[in-house]
Amino acid sequence: MANEEKVNIVVVDDQPAKLVALDSILAPLGENLIKVESGLKALEFLLKNQCAVIVLDVNMPGMDGFETATLIRQRPSLERTPIIFVSAYNVSDLDRLKGYGIGAVDYLYVPIVPEVLRAKVQAFVDLFRQRQIIIRQAEHLAAQNREKEEQIRVIQRLNEKLREANEEIEAFSYSVSHDLRAPLRAMRGYSEILLTEFSGAVAGEGADYLLRISKAAKQMDALIRDILAYSCVAKAELFLQPLDVSGILRTIMETSEALQPPRAKVTIEDPIVNVVGHEACLNQCLSNLLSNAVKFVTGDRLPEVRIMTQARGSRVRICVKDNGIGIAPAHLDRVFQMFGRVHSGSAYDGNGIGLTIVRKGVERMGGSVGVESEPGVGSMFWIELPAAGKEPVLMDLQPDVEPAVKD
Ligand code: ADP
Numbered sequence: 259m260a261n262e263e264k265v266n267i268v269v270v271d272d273q274p275a276k277l278v279a280l281d282s283i284l285a286p287l288g289e290n291l292i293k294v295e296s297g298l299k300a301l302e303f304l305l306k307n308q309c310a311v312i313v314l315d316v317n318m319p320g321m322d323g324f325e326t327a328t329l330i331r332q333r334p335s336l337e338r339t340p341i342i343f344v345s346a347y348n349v350s351d352l353d354r355l356k357g358y359g360i361g362a363v364d365y366l367y368v369p370i371v372p373e374v375l376r377a378k379v380q381a382f383v384d385l386f387r388q389r390q391i392i393i394r395q396a397e398h399l400a401a402q403n404r405e406k407e408e409q410i411r412v413i414q415r416l417n418e419k420l421r422e423a424n425e426e427i428e429a430f431s432y433s434v435s436h437d438l439r440a441p442l443r444a445m446r447g448y449s450e451i452l453l454t455e456f457s458g459a460v461a462g463e464g465a466d467y468l469l470r471i472s473k474a475a476k477q478m479d480a481l482i483r484d485i486l487a488y489s490c491v492a493k494a495e496l497f498l499q500p501l502d503v504s505g506i507l508r509t510i511m512e513t514s515e516a517l518q519p520p521r522a523k524v525t526i527e528d529p530i531v532n533v534v535g536h537e538a539c540l541n542q543c544l545s546n547l548l549s550n551a552v553k554f555v556t557g558d559r560l561p562e563v564r565i566m567t568q569a570r571g572s573r574v575r576i577c578v579k580d581n582g583i584g585i586a587p588a589h590l591d592r593v594f595q596m597f598g599r600v601h602s603g604s605a606y607d608g609n610g611i612g613l614t615i616v617r618k619g620v621e622r623m624g625g626s627v628g629v630e631s632e633p634g635v636g637s638m639f640w641i642e643l644p645a646a647g648k649e650p651v652l653m654d655l656q657p658d659v660e661p662a663v664k665d
Pocket of ligand 1: 584585610
């Protein structure tokens with residue numbers, strides 16, 4: 259009590275002697291006792307102040323207790339304020355019903371038993387205090403909510419701006435890369451025609467220059483194609499569904515000579531567990547892993563690649579294991595970064611985008627990627643995706659992703 263604010267208790271009685279008596283009964287509660295001799299005065303006070311409970315005499319000249327209660331109840335802020343009616347004589351059942359109808363919470367008859375009145379008033383004071391605490395907590399929570407809502411609005415606005423900026427960049431890079439490919443193809447095509455059909459006119463050093471032009475155009479075409487593939491994988495809305503992983507692997511192997519004998523020995527180890535993903539996207543990711551697996555091998559070794567799946571709870575790991583040059587532990591983090599080439603460009607051609615496409619594509623399909631490697635022995639790259647269950651998977655439609663198998 260010591261630190262708590264006193265609460266108001268309004269006592270209404272037209273007889274000063276009774277007010278004094280009520281005062282002596284309620285004073286020990288240590289609250290603010292507002293003693294008024296008419297219903298009107300009570301109303302006047304209540305319109306400006308809060309109050310925990312009203313002790314109201316029923317029989318008053320002019321406006322009696324019931325009329326006063328009716329007026330009090332008409333104020334929305336006082337709708338729930340507890341009223342204890344005090345009656346000089348036992349009221350009839352009808353009167354009592356009338357009292358309850360206008361929201362009386364209790365009746366006391368004269369002579370009042372002090373302990374009973376004190377206990378009842380104390381109970382309402384306690385209730386009032388608890389309600390005040392709840393109201394304060396609710397206000398505090400509402401303020402916090404308002405603050406959070408504002409923060410969410412700010413984040414949403416920023417996200418929207420970011421999304422618009424991303425869309426612009428993507429549209430720009432897509433059209434630029436697309437438009438760049440046509441002149442490159444022309445350069446490559448015409449230099450090849452010069453080399454084959456005009457070999458008499460362009461020979462020796464001239465033929466060498468033409469070869470270089472053709473090679474540079476090819477490299478640049480591959481770079482643009484990979485940038486395009488990356489932007490496709492990054493922006494496409496993916497429709498995820500159960501996929502036939504063996505089928506996808508076979509298609510990749512059939513369409514790339516670098517993965518076939520005599521250039522390489524690629525083995526699919528049964529059983530292959532199916533996953534949920536996007537077909538073109540998974541095709542793209544596995545193609546990149548396989549082309550790397552046969553590319554980063556020393557010249558004196560036949561590339562040998564083993565593909566296997568491991569069920570890991572609700573997910574499946576597709577592993578591509580090679581017998582290549584491996585990657586030193588210090589460089590393992592770099593390989594999935596854009597242009598994160600570890601081995602020299604002159605020994606192994608490439609542009610350092612392939613594994614970035616893999617990481618992005620797999621992340622977009624809800625999976626993860628990783629690698630284990632031992633220099634000189636080989637590497638094992640893996641893709642982990644949700645296992646294909648029996649339920650159909652519902653996702654969004656999307657434009658197809660152009661596969662970018664490097665050979
Ligand atoms: P790229 O193949 O065009 O160089 P990637 O993004 O596919 O680019 O690979 C990034 C780098 O990771 C490669 O340059 C190479 O250094 C390393 N790497 C990728 N796959 C393998 C592999 N199977 N064995 C050894 N190194 C690899």
